[in-house]
Amino acid sequence: MTTALWRRALAEGVGTAVLVAVVVGSGIQATVLSHDVGVQLLANSLATVFGLGVLIALLGPVSGAHFNPVVTLAAWWTGRRGRDGLAPRDVVAYLPAQIIGAIGGAILADAMFARPLVRWSTHNRFAGHLWLGEIVATAGLVALIFGLSRTGRAHQAPVAVASYIGAAYWFTSSTSFANPAVTIGRAFTDTFAGIAPASLPPFIAAQLLGGALGLILVTAVFGRLSPSAADEVVLPHGEQQLAEPLTTKAP
Template sequence: MTASLGRRIAAEAIGTGLLVTVVVGSGIQAAELSPDVGVQLLANSLATVFGLGVLIALLGPVSGAHFNPAVTLAAWFTGRRTADGLTLRDVAGYVPAQIVGAVGGAVLADAMFGEPLVKFSTHDRSAGHLRLGEVVATAGLILLIFGLNRIGRASLAPAAVASYIGAAYWFTSSTSFANPAVTIGRAFTDTFAGIAPASVAPFIAAQALGAVLGLGAVTAVYGRPGPSAEEVVVPHGEPEPAVS
């Protein structure tokens, strides 16, 4: 039996929130423990890899573990003509939950480290090469997620998606946000992982372009049709636990 929409929305909110808590919290901790920016980025990326992998494995069977509006919208688009695809009602529940969760995750991380609960970031990320990095990071993420489903390897998603994000921290100029909700959430913290509010909209525009290019790459490599949304990021709709 597929989980109810309410439970799936809760999984998306909690998962996205905890993901941002990992990203922001590990950035704060790294900056406090080492003055070296390279060490800070290494610690931040490793924590994100492990945290994201765990969250996908844990919550994927409930909601698909999107944690990302770009993934949700791509899943809706590719599955909109299938019986088990995401509906617009699902999208209308998932996306706000992801954004609210992301903001809550940033606030939680700030609270744990004694930072102001809400202080908008001053970390400017408006340069064009950073936006290009977001296009590349998001396109690669979409290609990976939907490509795994096209070859029947969705079970590898927890390790594969986490590994890709960890690598993209280092091979993209933007350190791979690749997620509109996470981008919004990270604007609410003036710490290592923050992004200035003025940089948010350009980043999201770049991510949207990357998602379109990623879907184009999926079609170019695997042909049509796209995968069912029920298979993204990992297969979900596990049987409900027995109730006595």
């Protein structure tokens, strides 16, 4: 039996909230502990790598651990002709959960550090080279996720996806948001990890374009995705209910 949709949506909301809390909270902590921007970015990226890896490993078996509207939309698109892919009702449940979770995560991080709960970011990120960075970061992320699925290595996602995001922090000009929900959440905090609301539309457009390019890339390299493979993003999920505690099983 598949996991109930409300449980999967809850997992997406909680996972995205914790992810944004990690990104924003570690950014605040880094600026408190160091005035060196390089050290701040290093601390922020390391915390994100570890946090994301743990979240994927924990919640992947429940919802697939998307935590990202681009990944959800890509999973729906590739599996739309199959019985096991994401249904439109799944997308309708996942996307609001991710966005609400991201906003809640930013508020939670600010609360933990005694910051104003909601203060719009003044960190302007409105520039063409940053949009290009988001296209590259998101295309690589989608290509990685679906490439792992296509080659039967989705179980490596916790390490692979977290490692890629950590690397993309450093090799992309935008520091790799690569996620519309996280981008929206980060607009609610005027801290190191924030993004000004006016910078949101082109960032999100670049991420959506990057997601489409990522699907084109993985199809060109690995061949057309099968509907069954599309359901294994980020981790295989929904094929059975969560395991019962061992104590409930007869010897």
